[in-house]
Amino acid sequence: MAYNELIKDVSRIRDYLREFFVYGFKSREQVGTKSTRSYDNEKRRIESWLSDYMSFRQDANQKTVFLILDSRHIAHNPFYTAWKAASFTKNDINLHFILLDILADKNPRSLTELIESIDNDYMAFFDCPDEIDVSTLRKKLKEYTEIGLINRIQEGKQHLYLLPDNEIPLDLWKDAVTFFSEGNPLGVIGSFILDKYKEPPLPIFSFKHQYFLFALDDGILLDLLSSIHDKKQVELETATDHRRRHRKIIAVPLKIYISTQGGRQYVAAYVSSKKRIQFIRIDAINKVKPLDTCCEFAFYQDMLKDDMPHVWGVSPAFHEPSHIEMTLNIDPKDAHIINRLKREKRSGNISQISETEWKFSADVYDPGEMIPWLRTFIGRICSLKCTDRRTQQLFWEDFDTLNKMYGGNENAL
């Protein structure tokens, strides 16, 4: 099939964008997709969309393509582009502009009146245009009615179509939409709204710790949120093993868990086959198929609510929580470390046990999840105790390895 910069769905380009942006060291052969032609087409497409951020590197025996992006220096998420590249037919584009034009006077019109107007006022303008038949028009009206671009009213026995009143004063929303289109989930919808303004927004906002990649999952996120609000069970098609293997999971989505530090989003869902709550990576979900309404939705929500105080990250309750205690050496002049403890602890308690010692304690289902955070206090840890001995041991073994890596004494600990 001939190359086209527009796409039918975002799933394939989502994989390529992730490869080029997150990893950025793989050659054409290593990306591991269907064919080299497919690779070349997707690369060309991404180049066309994001040429400002695309880089290439030629090593001894391979060429590598990668995207360089620094979220603090870029005002608008470049990955929203993928959502603005939907392919369409000539009837789609013709009817879009013609219907909006016919209905611009706010007068309702019947199907017959619309087709007459299309023929007389638009088709007649061109030499031998392809006709637009009634069924195509009817289908488009149904689609536009469903998404809210056109209203349908009943008059006598016939339906009339008109444009909805746009009572929302968008000018007053511009700053808010500019901010939330970057600083909120599903920000791509805000980006669609920003496209409606004649003038681009003032460059007021910038964003730190922003994960552009989340934008690629917005379609799946929207489907998950719809099922949460409809209290529906869903069939999730997920990809594992670098997207080579697929599996289907029947689950009841309950909440969205977002990591502001790890670049990952999860759905907390009750998984029927496991009979418990699991956290599923959203970037691993390819498809969300809504099933029946779930009568036990509120029960599962409560189950999650009960678990939440002991979930440090995204590890669900397998067994009883483990108790963990960490004592830190903090000089009174280093109050910022105490502030760090207070703002970074997600659960648990902090207490001062001497002038220079502070204790953090918590009960969590998976203390292993805490290790990365505990490591950030290296240099101040007086003691670390955990009822899960493996976590305690792993922490100190890792520290020992770290010490050796930087030339430390092997018998230091």
Place this chain on the structure above:
Amino acid sequence: MLFSEVYSAYFNAIAAIITDTLEGEINEKRIVRIIRDRAFSESVLSIIPSLKNGDWLIMDKNFNTPIKNKPSMPLTILQKRWLKALLLDPRIRLFDICVSGLEHVEPLFTPDDFVYFDRYLDGDPFTDESYILHFRTILKAFYEQRRLNIEYRNRHNKSVNGRFIPYRLEYSSKDDKFRLETAGGRYAAYINLSRIKSCTLAENYEGERLIIPKRQEALVQFTLKNERNALERVMLHFSDCRKETRRLDDDTYDVKLTYEALDETEILIRILSFGPMLKVTGPEHFIGLIRERIRMQLALSGTIKI
């Protein structure tokens, strides 16, 4: 539906082309510019032929159009529901918006749908009246190109006064905080909004002569050992930063990470959180920072019981 041609760059470009045509300002050069602004770098190759060959019943080869009104697409239900959802976010109070037209719209989501499980707990007081006032004064300063008189507490809790040119309002989802980046100085200077005690508009400045603050950049290089899925975790974790990765062998990678020099401690902590999966290889100064943390830890080791 999120993925639809009605939101596409092509439809936006065509709408802008029709608008300019109706305003009598169209020619091929102008069309090319609109397409480059609104669509993609190769879009010219498909849009212009489709317009000229009569495939799209939008205009003829001489750029005459049967369309009589400037295209104006109403908001879709999805867009209205997204706006309605914003009304439930405490940060919406920072903006002087008008809620009319959304009365009977269902929000697309609610704050309760999300858990930001690793977000810091001392986020800004977005509903505090003084905070809102300061935020809106800053927004006004951007539009009116005015300097700001700001009194704030610095990180040593000392009161500081100054006259600043606002450059950017920076939001961090991790910190759940706004900081004002100011211009005029040699390097970027930041003021946490929650630390502002007073903020008033001062005289105008000339936007054209604004000196853009330079963010002093630094670079750290490290080797990544792909154990315990470290490759994926590190790549995603640092995907908010500018980085370049090379494969050294089957499970070892070299990563160069660029960051703002002011954030050195934060980057140090982020690297430390990966433990022995990452080994900093340069610069020497950064290696020294890691060694110092290890040395401090070893000094405490007498009290440690494994």
